[in-house]
Amino acid sequence: MYKIPFSAPYSEPAGSPIRELFPFLSRPGMISLAGGYPSAGLFDQVGLQQACLRAMESPGQSLQYCATEGLPALRERLKEVSSARGVHCELEQLIVTTGSQQAFDLLVRVLVEPGNCVYVESPTYPATLQALRLAQSKIVQIPMDAMGIRIDALEAMLAKAPSDERPKLLYTVPNFSNPAGTLLPRERREALVQLALRYGFLIVEDDPYGALDFGSGTPPTLFELAGELAPDRNPVLYLSSLSKTVAPALRIGWMIVPRDVSRRCAIAKQTTDLCSSSLAQMIAAEYLNGGGADVAIEAARKEYGLRMRHMSAALRDQLGERASFVEPAGGMFIWLQTTREFDPKRLFEASVEAGVLFVPGRAFFEADADLHCMRLTYASPDCGQISEGIARLGHAFDAAK
Amino acid sequence: MYKIPFSAPYSEPAGSPIRELFPFLSRPGMISLAGGYPSAGLFDQVGLQQACLRAMESPGQSLQYCATEGLPALRERLKEVSSARGVHCELEQLIVTTGSQQAFDLLVRVLVEPGNCVYVESPTYPATLQALRLAQSKIVQIPMDAMGIRIDALEAMLAKAPSDERPKLLYTVPNFSNPAGTLLPRERREALVQLALRYGFLIVEDDPYGALDFGSGTPPTLFELAGELAPDRNPVLYLSSLSKTVAPALRIGWMIVPRDVSRRCAIAKQTTDLCSSSLAQMIAAEYLNGGGADVAIEAARKEYGLRMRHMSAALRDQLGERASFVEPAGGMFIWLQTTREFDPKRLFEASVEAGVLFVPGRAFFEADADLHCMRLTYASPDCGQISEGIARLGHAFDAAK
Numbered sequence: 001m002y003k004i005p006f007s008a009p010y011s012e013p014a015g016s017p018i019r020e021l022f023p024f025l026s027r028p029g030m031i032s033l034a035g036g037y038p039s040a041g042l043f044d045q046v047g048l049q050q051a052c053l054r055a056m057e058s059p060g061q062s063l064q065y066c067a068t069e070g071l072p073a074l075r076e077r078l079k080e081v082s083s084a085r086g087v088h089c090e091l092e093q094l095i096v097t098t099g100s101q102q103a104f105d106l107l108v109r110v111l112v113e114p115g116n117c118v119y120v121e122s123p124t125y126p127a128t129l130q131a132l133r134l135a136q137s138k139i140v141q142i143p144m145d146a147m148g149i150r151i152d153a154l155e156a157m158l159a160k161a162p163s164d165e166r167p168k169l170l171y172t173v174p175n176f177s178n179p180a181g182t183l184l185p186r187e188r189r190e191a192l193v194q195l196a197l198r199y200g201f202l203i204v205e206d207d208p209y210g211a212l213d214f215g216s217g218t219p220p221t222l223f224e225l226a227g228e229l230a231p232d233r234n235p236v237l238y239l240s241s242l243s244k245t246v247a248p249a250l251r252i253g254w255m256i257v258p259r260d261v262s263r264r265c266a267i268a269k270q271t272t273d274l275c276s277s278s279l280a281q282m283i284a285a286e287y288l289n290g291g292g293a294d295v296a297i298e299a300a301r302k303e304y305g306l307r308m309r310h311m312s313a314a315l316r317d318q319l320g321e322r323a324s325f326v327e328p329a330g331g332m333f334i335w336l337q338t339t340r341e342f343d344p345k346r347l348f349e350a351s352v353e354a355g356v357l358f359v360p361g362r363a364f365f366e367a368d369a370d371l372h373c374m375r376l377t378y379a380s381p382d383c384g385q386i387s388e389g390i391a392r393l394g395h396a397f398d399a400a401k
Numbered sequence: 402m403y404k405i406p407f408s409a410p411y412s413e414p415a416g417s418p419i420r421e422l423f424p425f426l427s428r429p430g431m432i433s434l435a436g437g438y439p440s441a442g443l444f445d446q447v448g449l450q451q452a453c454l455r456a457m458e459s460p461g462q463s464l465q466y467c468a469t470e471g472l473p474a475l476r477e478r479l480k481e482v483s484s485a486r487g488v489h490c491e492l493e494q495l496i497v498t499t500g501s502q503q504a505f506d507l508l509v510r511v512l513v514e515p516g517n518c519v520y521v522e523s524p525t526y527p528a529t530l531q532a533l534r535l536a537q538s539k540i541v542q543i544p545m546d547a548m549g550i551r552i553d554a555l556e557a558m559l560a561k562a563p564s565d566e567r568p569k570l571l572y573t574v575p576n577f578s579n580p581a582g583t584l585l586p587r588e589r590r591e592a593l594v595q596l597a598l599r600y601g602f603l604i605v606e607d608d609p610y611g612a613l614d615f616g617s618g619t620p621p622t623l624f625e626l627a628g629e630l631a632p633d634r635n636p637v638l639y640l641s642s643l644s645k646t647v648a649p650a651l652r653i654g655w656m657i658v659p660r661d662v663s664r665r666c667a668i669a670k671q672t673t674d675l676c677s678s679s680l681a682q683m684i685a686a687e688y689l690n691g692g693g694a695d696v697a698i699e700a701a702r703k704e705y706g707l708r709m710r711h712m713s714a715a716l717r718d719q720l721g722e723r724a725s726f727v728e729p730a731g732g733m734f735i736w737l738q739t740t741r742e743f744d745p746k747r748l749f750e751a752s753v754e755a756g757v758l759f760v761p762g763r764a765f766f767e768a769d770a771d772l773h774c775m776r777l778t779y780a781s782p783d784c785g786q787i788s789e790g791i792a793r794l795g796h797a798f799d800a801a802k
Contacts, residue, residue, distance in 0.1 A: 004603070005569065010511040010665045019469075019671075040461040048464065049457045056450045060441040063449065063648040068420075098499060098674035105673050109535075110411040131672040134510075168406065202405070247464040249680040264411045270420075271532040272506050272673070273499035277681040279650040 017363035047292030066278035070096025100253035123364030148184035175210035176331025179375035213330035214305035318394030418764035448693030471497025501654035524765030549585035576611035577732025580776035614731035615706035719795030
């Protein structure tokens, strides 16, 4: 093949560290605690089939193109879903996207130029890092503790940042972050919004997991708090998704943003894909019209809570003092810190050998990676697989010592 | 609202000239000859419903995420569909996208940097112009005649282009172009590929309409011809879509490109939306597995041919010497040139007044717009609406004189 002149960010792009795990996944008997997939067993198959049939009854609408901003019926439903979380908006502020990943990508297009600084959590979601890298932005990670972003550290960073390191955006998952599993307390949320107002940056509040709490609820969203603190200049761009609560296959995400932003994101989306699948949107709208979603989400919260407790007990049992973690209050992930005696590379290899897969910590850092950590999911494996998987992880710790 | 610092291309982006027509569309009784929508009446509703039901039988697959490159079963089917058109490839070269618009957007991301020169047809598809504008590329339009791109003009432009006006990409719709409706003859296709090889640019061959010929077929694709001329360095990136042949709502497009390109486009797509709707992909795969697609496409070819002839006759009848056009041999559009005596703005206003909508010519040009032309579609209106719509257009010509 002759040499093709690729654009600079794509001349030698690194692949996704999670995709690098795919070859191991296909090994016979492998138990994966690595993916970010919700449990297929919890999908409301019957309810979605019925929604599918209802959608197909009006082919003129469900089989044709739809508006770039989304199918009107679905936008109305998502506005209601958001409103029930305290995120109130005008319809013009809401755009349906192909998952919340596309919402973030559109925001990066309309807001971030090469060299612009974007703050993210440390650790943070790998696809966010990748999107920012390919947009050639300057990525800065903010330290976290067991409760999420450390406001003291953030404030110190902002205060001393030279002008080219002032963030244009800050990306955060306040509800059950990926990978850390943290839930940001209300006081920190208010402080974060205040800092955004003071230093003039926008906050991308990504909220795919908020509905998956294990019983203790979540504080108000940043969007809602900011709306109270600064109704005329709310700096929060709210994203959410049906991927973790209804089904990833619909690829339905949405953003709620100021009209200036939504108008530009619609223009960006038009050149990106014209519109998301109107059939998938119609199915989602029909499904949300029925009462099945609440029942399915309630079942998922219970089951994920059970699995999380099962995994936590197994981890304490099998790993003891060799690793530590904070039990998450919702979401899909446990973030495990190992003691320094375990070489991360040897531990990963021993785990693959033992037949269990996790995502090594380095995937979640841009620089200064903390290698002595890993992300485990309890969402897709059942309790039996979790027991066996963590037992295998215990063997891997033994072998890697 | 306070001032948000948008990225340069989005600081004051122009909206789509076609979307500007939306407010007129909702006027009672308006007949639209403007959109690029296929006829909803031709969708194989029953076949798609059955495909939907079959897809929902395996929720583990149809409701979960899928690989960024696409659902394996659908990639196999699209490989076969392409192969039947003479476009042969390895599976690794084929990526499923959210419509062919996303395929183009991904190619722009991985290949085009701000300031890079891209050649397009004159007139060309507005969403292509918009994507290139927002990518800050230098757009150059190549003159066309009734047979498509004028190779003599292209060759002259290439020969005298300073180095910063050498194209990196050339975008073309050889089969029934949008809006011009032209079908590029085989000799011009070969000459175009030769020029790409000689001057070192890539060709994006967008082929959404190739299956919709009215009986006389199409010459081999640029991809196939280039494969024969230069098997080791095929410069053609082939795009197609199910939007015009099966249903737009699935939003299923695909690209067939060298592996170096597909690998990078998969990385770009991952940050863009992780994957296209796997449910829509599963439905498309199930539908293509059945025999319904061929029957539906055959019905569409016949019906569109009929409507095109009906519109052509009505245009000759109602407009006589006041406008000229070449009857397309396939696709969805008639490109109408009016005589210079008609002021385009007055003609558009008189048409809206008369209750018929078309897309004014300026939408299809980056600069030096030929304003004395318009795009008419015969795909979505039925013959009765076409008769009435063209009669109204005749009245508008009378009024605008």
